[in-house]
Amino acid sequence: MTTPDSARPAGAWRLHPDRALPAEPGTREIARVIYGATRDLPVVSMHGHVDAAVLAADEPFPDPAQLFVVPDHYLVRMLVSQGVPHRDLGVGRDGAAVEADPRAIWRTFCAHWHLFRGTPTRYWTEHVLVEELGVSAPPSAQTADLLFDEISERLATPEFRPLALVERFRLEILATTDPATATLADHTALAGRGWGGRIIPTFRPDALLHLHRPGWADDVGLLAERADVATDSYDGYLEALRSRRRAFVAAGARASDHGHLRADTTPLDDTDARRIYDDARRGATSPAAADAFSAHMLFEMARMSTEDGLTLQLHPGVLRDHSARAAARTGHDIGYDIPVATEFTRALRPVLEAFGDHPGFRLVVFTVDETAYSRELAPLAGVYPALRLGAPWWFLDSPDGMRRFREAVTETAGFFNTSGFVDDTRGFFSIPARHDLARRVDAGFLARLVAEHRLELDEALTTAVDLAYELPKAAYPPVR
């Protein structure tokens, strides 16, 4: 959505008001009307990765490079793919010799701006630079210093502090993602200052559910400490997880969040689960047993969801650290996580058979494997009440990616078995850009249905509001 003109910083660069709407004039005219119904709606951001500590501290953001370049894996991976070394972007393990001058990093980014042609990164960045920051010109080697200064100046003002931005961006809800072992102290502090229910945590237990992860034993130890429940047995481990979920619910959490390599939800019987857990405690787990345990725990998380109401968010199918060499050199989550083909029909069967029509269960599934849209996900969501299809995720959170999602799933699952737009944003500043783009793309899709006389305009208007605002709220439990 677009910041109202009066609030927009003054820069000479302007974006076209019809960007990302369909080119055909008749359809565009309809799309404009539909987009007009959603552009100014509040933002419901139920699945983000903004650090709660940043919000609680509410200090000015650092320089443009540390804010926009270094932590953005979309940006970093594209520059690296064209031969820019990680170190030139300030990316490296602690203690590595990397570029420390933010202005130098920013210049490198700006000089490679052409690489982002045709990508959503280009779209989001333009939106941030023009609509949020009001800079004077597109990035380039020539404009890099000017932009650096302009952005730095804005960031130093009170209006651009984190909590001011929550207002400015009209974020009705902002969910963070927090390890199951988080103290939630930042959320407690925010609640104490009146932000409870608006800035909320999300329960992410991945580190505890994947037995083969380095550090698992330590994390399970920390879990015991946080929950004040001994985790030296499988039953204690389950109870500790249950206890932490309760603590998250008490802190306002509405969902849990799960990254798994596969979508498998096959439960183990208790004896097997206990044995594998005990083996893992002794450091003696096979990869196959670890995988089986991860699947089993997904089933257990679903069972706990039926008890405490947290929506289960699942995004499977990504092979992490494709280059172990790069991970060793530069750390995780910097662009080497690559999708793999992902099966859902058989994988989700256990959980859907058991809880797919449970009135208290909500499962939102994301994918980066488009082949499952029409073949598996839409048919499943089109029959099981508990299942909602998450917005196109990650690499598919893009104009053509979102269009293909709607084209592939709507005819089988309709609109109301999707979650509406749920962003997955690491960059705080790009939250409005992403929601704005999704509203434009959905407006374009709905406009085509209207132009092809497959839908009436009044239906399209209410559906657009549903996709942008009502469905993302409905996919999560009501505030208690």
Added chain:
Amino acid sequence: MTTPDSARPAGAWRLHPDRALPAEPGTREIARVIYGATRDLPVVSMHGHVDAAVLAADEPFPDPAQLFVVPDHYLVRMLVSQGVPHRDLGVGRDGAAVEADPRAIWRTFCAHWHLFRGTPTRYWTEHVLVEELGVSAPPSAQTADLLFDEISERLATPEFRPLALVERFRLEILATTDPATATLADHTALAGRGWGGRIIPTFRPDALLHLHRPGWADDVGLLAERADVATDSYDGYLEALRSRRRAFVAAGARASDHGHLRADTTPLDDTDARRIYDDARRGATSPAAADAFSAHMLFEMARMSTEDGLTLQLHPGVLRDHSARAAARTGHDIGYDIPVATEFTRALRPVLEAFGDHPGFRLVVFTVDETAYSRELAPLAGVYPALRLGAPWWFLDSPDGMRRFREAVTETAGFFNTSGFVDDTRGFFSIPARHDLARRVDAGFLARLVAEHRLELDEALTTAVDLAYELPKAAYPPVR
């Protein structure tokens, strides 16, 4: 296709004549011309699921709910996915306590009409309600009773009896689907009344080919009885199948119809086939052996097709009864059949190597896995004379689904290696709607080729007639 105005019941609600044609004005103008060449052609319905008994009895259809809601798995699954219990839709195993008042069921459906936005069910239903039944207004909670009364009134008139509709819908051929053990008495009766060759049976032996199906032994017993050939040996079983195929051919059948989980056609050698069959008779088949036998029998069905000329229709890749709990509660075929990834290149190799250029063999393959279109199915159909690609099937029998099919297969397989439009309709009333929609979508696809100067208009016109009428006839053997 559209019922001529003079024959159309008078209702206030009208559909746009350009619905489902492309939005771009130049392309739409071309599409209108192309659609004009096919809209009034007769319907060739070679793959339907209308009950022959309904046709033979030729009694008035029951109320709107029993006609349109209860038996339509598209409708039922969508309502269920949004929390409507099966019982409220009158769906349940024999003896279950389900809603018995058709008007109450109809009201539930109408009140949820918004769920079908963007789906082909919406499109088909609108066509049926307006073009065939001439009701006054779209379904809604407010109009439910009015529509129920209007439809009930039409259904009570002689023009809406089943055989009158065969004329009214201009069905040149209407194929039913019949178990291999069917007596075909209804078809005999219909033939005696002059409907032979127009209403024809289709040979469906699934229950006999999948050894692990509950009731297989009983079905094989019934097969023996119907064929008057002992089935206590594998050779007798084959001979009994052959005999039943002859009986179907004599009754006018033009095709066999096969639903398999996988497309595998690997033959067994006779010794293995006999051994597995004998084991199955003793109730001692492993799942792997049953799968191998299913694949083997698909090969044998192809071999028999080369002898008796029945076109082999294969639609693999659907996992039936995804929720065993739901199936136990409500029966089969009510929405819990979910697609899985399906391999064709290796799976069809045995049958295509053996019979792919046999002059008497026709194989029509359907899929609900779009990923095989450009990768496997179009390349295979583009070289083997026996193979024709079936119209997009089931979840893909939709405006965007059909468009994607043409876009993905035409460049490799051309138009003439497809079967043209072959519906797979359970709802008798929706047969015209489905053919009409296919004709519109194909017109739109051809119009784009013309608008992009990739095809001449005169070629597009004859191709449209081929897709709508000539190819579906050519994919099946001529009447003998």
Added chain:
Amino acid sequence: MTTPDSARPAGAWRLHPDRALPAEPGTREIARVIYGATRDLPVVSMHGHVDAAVLAADEPFPDPAQLFVVPDHYLVRMLVSQGVPHRDLGVGRDGAAVEADPRAIWRTFCAHWHLFRGTPTRYWTEHVLVEELGVSAPPSAQTADLLFDEISERLATPEFRPLALVERFRLEILATTDPATATLADHTALAGRGWGGRIIPTFRPDALLHLHRPGWADDVGLLAERADVATDSYDGYLEALRSRRRAFVAAGARASDHGHLRADTTPLDDTDARRIYDDARRGATSPAAADAFSAHMLFEMARMSTEDGLTLQLHPGVLRDHSARAAARTGHDIGYDIPVATEFTRALRPVLEAFGDHPGFRLVVFTVDETAYSRELAPLAGVYPALRLGAPWWFLDSPDGMRRFREAVTETAGFFNTSGFVDDTRGFFSIPARHDLARRVDAGFLARLVAEHRLELDEALTTAVDLAYELPKAAYPPVR
């Protein structure tokens, strides 16, 4: 691209100048401008299959049938799929009784021209017939003889000799594909006549890397002879390959070319590689060992690329000789090579982890499995500097195929991680047609981005030139 009017032979048949550009008038207008920036650029043809001997001999091409029909597997497979026997097309193993009269073959092709509606073969052939040969009318039973005579007349003139066509087609570079055991005598001869660096060989070692191929032992013997290095040991075999690569580099080669069933690049340790090699020499290889060796050798080829700079071109995922019966009757490469699902994320991991950021390594990957575009290939190319995505290949080298490629990969990989247009042409005459079509389709894609305000026109213009000309050059090492 289009031959300038002055140079075009005079025929009455004309193609529309806007063919294959988008239909929507506003977008078409932009596309025309973009296409105008690339239509007259030279052609860089880095991946073709024109026979070097044909170029070196520089004799007139034979008749239309032997030039355009018999060797074109696209043409042959389509005619066969509609029941035309191979023999009627002059296709058969040496000594088979096949149609010998070129005019009869040509008539068969022309009479079936309608089969190619909607296919790229239609598009390419029209371009060749009109733009290159200036014939009077589209092919049909009626025009077959006229066209045969017109084409024969042109082919007899000096302007249509092979080397004259290299000029006429503005081929800046024309790469052939040559077995690793080729003498390269034709290239030496061409270089002696001033064509060095313009007509260049490509190193194709497939026959030597797949141990289970019939004739492998003989080929390895020939390798020893050509390289003058004994190949009775694995180390000698590696050294001989290295030596041949050097010879190819000396003859101007810029790339190696690899067809594998799978994309697997898992290396073996030396002991295993030696053992499998020694077993193969004794004719005692298992299929699994042969597959493992193929994968290992792909890794070794990548390692050698880092030493000698040849770009590694990989096109996996095709099952050759799907019908062994047809291959036995008619030979290889006549239409029975069918794609299979192909995994890249795990398969390419070894080579990308090892060499993905090596400054001297370039890997261009092609696929006929579209499902990998957005899921695996774009994410991989969007982070590893060495990887470039090859133009849509084979069945996907088509208007809609190329459009889907750009739509699926650009948002993740951008434009600059693709190779630009790299043809894979067996038909010399169709090289300009294919590049012209790619330039039109890319212009249409870029025009849509401009029309949707996702890209500026000046950016689209330079990007179009990059895709048509600069990127194909940049994907291969500079001339040494």
